[in-house]
Amino acid sequence: MPRGHCRGQGWWRGRFHGCGYRLTSGREAILSLLSSSKGHMSAEDIYMKIHTAYPNVGLTTVYRTLELLFDLGMICKLDFGDGRARYELAEGAQGARHHHHLVCTGCNRVVEYTDFIDKEVELLKETERGLEEKYHFKITGHVIQFYGLCDRCSGK
Amino acid sequence: MPRGHCRGQGWWRGRFHGCGYRLTSGREAILSLLSSSKGHMSAEDIYMKIHTAYPNVGLTTVYRTLELLFDLGMICKLDFGDGRARYELAEGAQGARHHHHLVCTGCNRVVEYTDFIDKEVELLKETERGLEEKYHFKITGHVIQFYGLCDRCSGK
DNA sequence: CTCCTTATTGAAAATGGTTTCCATTACTAA
DNA sequence: TTAGTAATGGAAACCATTTTCAATAAGGAG
Ligand SMILES: [Mn+2]
Ligand SMILES: [Mn+2]
Ligand SMILES: [Zn+2]
Ligand SMILES: [Zn+2]
Numbered sequence: 001m002p003r004g005h006c007r008g009q010g011w012w013r014g015r016f017h018g019c020g021y022r023l024t025s026g027r028e029a030i031l032s033l034l035s036s037s038k039g040h041m042s043a044e045d046i047y048m049k050i051h052t053a054y055p056n057v058g059l060t061t062v063y064r065t066l067e068l069l070f071d072l073g074m075i076c077k078l079d080f081g082d083g084r085a086r087y088e089l090a091e092g093a094q095g096a097r098h099h100h101h102l103v104c105t106g107c108n109r110v111v112e113y114t115d116f117i118d119k120e121v122e123l124l125k126e127t128e129r130g131l132e133e134k135y136h137f138k139i140t141g142h143v144i145q146f147y148g149l150c151d152r153c154s155g156k
Numbered sequence: 157m158p159r160g161h162c163r164g165q166g167w168w169r170g171r172f173h174g175c176g177y178r179l180t181s182g183r184e185a186i187l188s189l190l191s192s193s194k195g196h197m198s199a200e201d202i203y204m205k206i207h208t209a210y211p212n213v214g215l216t217t218v219y220r221t222l223e224l225l226f227d228l229g230m231i232c233k234l235d236f237g238d239g240r241a242r243y244e245l246a247e248g249a250q251g252a253r254h255h256h257h258l259v260c261t262g263c264n265r266v267v268e269y270t271d272f273i274d275k276e277v278e279l280l281k282e283t284e285r286g287l288e289e290k291y292h293f294k295i296t297g298h299v300i301q302f303y304g305l306c307d308r309c310s311g312k
Numbered sequence: 313c314t315c316c317t318t319a320t321t322g323a324a325a326a327t328g329g330t331t332t333c334c335a336t337t338a339c340t341a342a
Numbered sequence: 343t344t345a346g347t348a349a350t351g352g353a354a355a356c357c358a359t360t361t362t363c364a365a366t367a368a369g370g371a372g
Pocket of ligand 1: 040
């Protein structure tokens with residue numbers, strides 16, 4: 001394990017420099033927010049939350065940074081069906097745990113669950129291997145979401 | 157099992173009348189196309205395919221019909237990350253088999269796989285039961301998609 | 313069949329999340 | 343410093359989807 005990394009809130013610094021990207025204040029602000037926040041934020045959510053502390057970071061930069069982080073595999077891009085993409089830190093770095101989502105089609109409420117995950121992950125790995133071999137894909141990720149009505153919405 | 161249904165291509169007629177909806181030529185054209193076609197079509201794909209035979213069916217009606225069919229649970233709405241929703245017949249009616257998707261993030265190619273499905277479905281049912289009980293959701297569906305690079309795209 | 317109610321329709325305009333343009337600024341290496 | 347290039351933000355463009363609204367047609371009652 002290389003020394004010098006994972007110090008303070010800058011665990012991602014090396015991730016950028018290695019690819020020729022620059023670690024700017026805007027990128028750091030966004031990454032920092034994603035690391036400390038728990039929800040599923042849209043680009044505009046993020047823009048507004050950092051705008052007080054970083055009034056000079058524009059919405060365009062937020063979009064561009066999110067795209068970059070997504071391409072680098074550092075964040076996940078989620079679609080809960082409400083017309084805007086939402087983001088969360090990918091597992092691996094930071095204490096992000098592997099989880100899946102349960103989405104209410106009535107009110108768009110989202111539950112993260114980690115129960116039942118163990119068996120799912122085990123089967124997933126197996127399926128991934130099978131798919132890679134049969135279809136010659138290099139699999140990089142998956143999305144598992146259940147849809148339904150929450151208690152509040154199922155009572156009409 | 158009521159007689160009179162499932163005759164000809166009109167197996168869905170009763171599905172509409174029971175809910176107070178009217179079976180129009182546009183709706184029938186769209187449903188018929190979805191039944192006979194195999195791909196994952198966008199609203200505009202559908203609009204263009206039926207436009208030769210039904211020039212008087214507008215794009216707006218296609219969108220509205222797809223929303224209705226989705227709400228009735230007759231079709232699935234899919235997001236492969238290319239900015240437009242895609243649709244396919246839900247399983248149940250017609251010979252639609254339960255399957256999941258493997259999406260290439262390089263070229264957006266989509267593979268439908270039914271291998272490995274048996275064990276997945278079994279675990280899914282179990283997980284659904286657990287989630288319904290724990291989170292008091294009434295689960296109506298799920299999305300499982302793997303992402304990666306196809307053989308053509310992984311070779312840079 | 314005819315009439316009536318109202319669900320449905322299409323064309324055009326509006327919406328809204330996301331991208332693109334482009335001139336300007338901020339890094340970085342030599 | 344200086345050159346080369348990555349990054350930025352504000353405005354404009356993009357484009358899938360939705361809304362508006364006057365016109366139309368499905369289907370039940372009679
Ligand atoms: Mn989550
Ligand atoms: Mn499919
Ligand atoms: Zn709900
Ligand atoms: Zn590909």
